[in-house]
Amino acid sequence: MRTLFARFFKICTFFLVVIITTTAGVSISTISKRETVARCPDRNFPVFVGSFCKTETSMTVQCKNGNNVMASHxxxxxxxxxxxxFVLNDEVPFxxxxxxxxxxxxxxxxxxxxxCSGTIRFDSGATSETITIGFNTYDTNGNPIQVFDVVGRVNNQQIGEVENQHNYSQIINNYKLHDIVSFCFMPGISDPNDPxxxxxxIAYAYIVRLSSIGKVAQFTDIEPVISLN
Known part of the structure; x- marks a missing residue:
């Protein structure tokens, strides 16, 4: 995961629109019909550009029209x-x-x-494919909170690291069936008098097959297996 994307979600909404305009442009109807995936309900702005978590229970969605005029909701x-x-191909936030x-x-x-987290993996499906992993941290009020350090691992081998962020995502190519994904974070000092x-x-993490994005019935047909030990 490049440092550029790690900083991507910290910038303001306007700058976010400028960055992803040239890389996105997927019709929202081709992403998913599932209610929990970002949608563009305004017919005047029907093309999905990108989305990112605003709070623990909400997201900001960017859409555009045929003239590349942007709108968000x-x-x-x-x-x-x-x-x-999550991050999709071309680092489009999703x-x-x-x-x-x-x-x-x-x-x-x-x-x-x-x-550190428990583990999450796929135990059925294609033997080798591309997945995207996502990790977010929130405070006890459900707002994003930065942590000092985040590490992602596959089969206990580090694959990525970001610092001073509230989220982390990375595409994993050639993910093999049964490969185990896990995460660790260091919160950082809150009181200099008490290190x-x-x-x-509160941290949450998940993994998604990129091939599943765009299916109409469900976001993913085969759920990953979670172990909290």
């Missing part, structure tokens, strides 16, 4: 869903609301220690 997740940021029961979820409590203390951070 807020979209809420369904009850019991959490918003996860937010998705996922039922909490399907997510890796963990917290640091109030400790400034490295904390062991940190604000509580």
């Amino acid at each position: 807020q979209q809420q997740c369904n009850p019991s869903e959490k918003c996860i940021d 937010a998705m609301c996922v039922p909490r029961s399907k997510l890796l979820s963990w917290t640091n409590g109030n400790h400034n220690d490295k904390v 062991a203390f940190a604000n509580e951070v």
Whole structure:
């Protein structure tokens, strides 16, 4: 994952539109009919450009018309869903609301220690394919919160790292069936007088097959397997 994308979500909405205009331009009807995926309901701006999580339960969606005029709107997740940021081909940002029961979820409590997730993997489907992984951190009020360090791993081997971010996503090419994906984060010091203390951070993570984006029935036909140990 390049550092450029790690910083991508920190910039303002206007700048986000400028960046992704040249790389996106997918008709929203070709992405998904599922309610929890970003949509462009305004017929005057029918083309999906990009989306990103605004809070734990909402996303900002960017759409455009045939003249490349942009519009944005807020979209809420369904009850019991959490918003996860992913990156698609050409680093197009793509937010998705996922039922909490399907997510890796963990917290640091109030400790400034490295904390790691359980594991998530695909156990059925193609033997080799391309997937995208997504990770987000929120405070106890459901707002994005930056953490000092985030690491992504496949089969316990580090594949990416970002610092001072509230999200992390990366495309993994040639993902092999049963490969295990996991994440760790270090929250960072919240009180200089107490280096062991940190604000509580709630982390969520998920993996998605890129080939599943665009299917009408479901975002993914085969759910990943989660282990929280």
